[in-house]
Amino acid sequence: MASIRLENITKKYRNDVAIDNLNLEISDGEFFCVLGPPGAGKTTLLRLIVGLETPDRGNIFIGDECVNDVHPSRRDISMIFQNLALYPDKTVFDNIAFPLRQRKMDAETIKLKVVEVAKQLKIDWMLKRLPSQLSGGERQRVAIGRAIVRQPKAYLMDEPLANLDALLRLEMRVSLKNLQNDLKKIFIYVTHDQVEALSLGDRIAVLHEGVLQQVGDPETIYRHPNQMFVATMLGNPPMNFFSCLLEEKKNSIQIQHPGFTMTSDNQSVQKVLRSKSGGKDVIVGVRPEDLKIHLKKPDDRSAVETEIFVTEPLGNETIVDIKLGDKVFKIIDKPDFEGKPKQAIWIELNTSKLHLFDTESKKCFYHSSGGNDFQLTKSIDS
């Protein structure tokens, strides 16, 4: 059984720190996603694990063995890249059989293994074809087949679906997840696509500029992001951020935005806000699904008056964009939303689902947990 453990890993390219003191433990059989924007260090991380790069500092363990000095070919890990490097002059069969032939396996066993893998990936009927006769999705399956045929300890995947079109990507996502369920081996899957990370990963590690930001299961990462960067990476459309001011009153505390004011009488909330260090600025984060649109001014609750900027009908939902100041905010509404650009609307914030971030450190210091934390008390007339 193999777990993969990284201890204080640092990797530099000249003066650029690609990976900065990273610690991580991935357990056997885990589908582990690494999520981050281009340049975050995701690919470097994979290359370190597979052995194509050597860390400047720190140790990499596979099982109990420190593999820093172990050659890539002896680490028993296979890697699948975004650009599927298939041999164009070899048939599908020969492409999949390649790693087995390199290991000088006998022809009978090779045939058995290739056919088994091909069946698993539903490409057994095309074994005699050349890569040029296959569609993008089929080619991707062959590349995966070649990686899994020799049954290594772990599979590392570098955006393997990025070059496929949207429909195919959806389909391949499901088959990858099923495949991992069958193989029960470690998958480390690198992506910049949050949907892939949320839907595939048992756990997600969010990486930014070489630094590990947060590790957790998809739900934790989505609902309790530990900082603004993580909150932005997850969710489509991403979380909205309102720059606000804290105003301390005698028995309450207010969060003020040019468009609205929220007040909290709750003692524990006040305690957190009053003891917050680093100035009176605060950033309020609200997910697009936690903002509600009223086309008429609601009588029984306060709401922020504004107007529609644009609407994006997506069929199963409508994204409504509003502008407060010069910033665009996004709200998810029903598929049959009827508002038009420039029309006046009233926005209700779900105050039980707010996230408060420190303006300086960008760290989240509070996730509201109940309906009584805040009340929207005033909306300034525009």
Place this chain on the structure above:
Amino acid sequence: MARIVLDNLVKRFGKQTAVNKLSLDIADKEFVAILGPSGCGKTTTMNMIAGLLQPDEGKIYFDGKEMNAVPPGKRGVGFVFQNYAVFGHMSVYDNIAYGLKIKKMPQSEIDREVSQVSELLQISNLLSAKTSSLSLNDMQKVALARSMITKPRIFLLDEPLSNLDAALRNIMRAELKNIQKELGQTSIYVTHDQIEAMSLADRIAVMNFAVLQQFDTPLEIYNQPKNLFVAGFIGSPTINLLDAIHSSSDFILEDFQNKKLTISEKNRNRVHDQLDQQEVVLGIRPEHLKLSDKADTGNGDLTATVLNIEPLGSKTIVYLRPESGNGKVIKAIMDSDYRPKTGQTKTLVFKEKDLYLFDRISTDLVLRF
């Protein structure tokens, strides 16, 4: 600013027909998306509109004037590509001003135009920066600004957002839509991403295998897809399509061990009138399919076992397989905190009005219930 009419355009490459008898009437100021899988002919269509390719048959008109013989430079068309063609060694200002400088516009006018367009795109603070130091998002804005400043009457955009990361794509989508409405330039946007097409366009032209499938508003395309291809191409996750046989008052669901689905009296007659053969496909979108633990829910007791789930934060996608079915996978969109166990059996719940009925032979939509 122009109305664009494509009249029976045909383009062949050797024996391959890339675009087959394409006719489109695009109104002045309209934002039209051409949507389809790779190889469907969408980029070829755009290249013909721009004049980079000559059609083998058919005519192209801008505001009633035939364009076939007009060279690209004289068509008044602006381009923005997937790979932003910006000059890395030039400043943002010089990049944006480039199109005006080669037209030998006086400097004061150039200054005014550049400041106007950069304000609109919110890059005024970057004008003196080197383009190579910009983020991808800003670089794409510079590419847009450079094309916009020449005030083409027609804007052609070929997957301009596909190199941006997801968060930036989201922001740029809203900005682009708003800018297009403010400038009022007729715009054609080529994409394989149905979400972009749906969210940006006034109307979408869906193409497949060189042929136009449907030309309609986003919601019309979503709710009244002309055929199985359009239905399957729009919507994420994709629509559930179930093979069925129509018999007098019921549908026999082949994917569910021939269980019967009985439909209401009112719809029975409509189906009877409009369907002229037995083999059909019933469609139901994942957001209209709900899962229940109760046995009978009035939909003929259709059950399926949970294969896996995708917790996407704001919602959960559940993949299921019909019990002792033929391997088809069914998708349902459920609430964000819905967490069934793999292998659990669920009953499918849906409303008759949310069903789509397709003819399995012609693949055309027969009716919505």
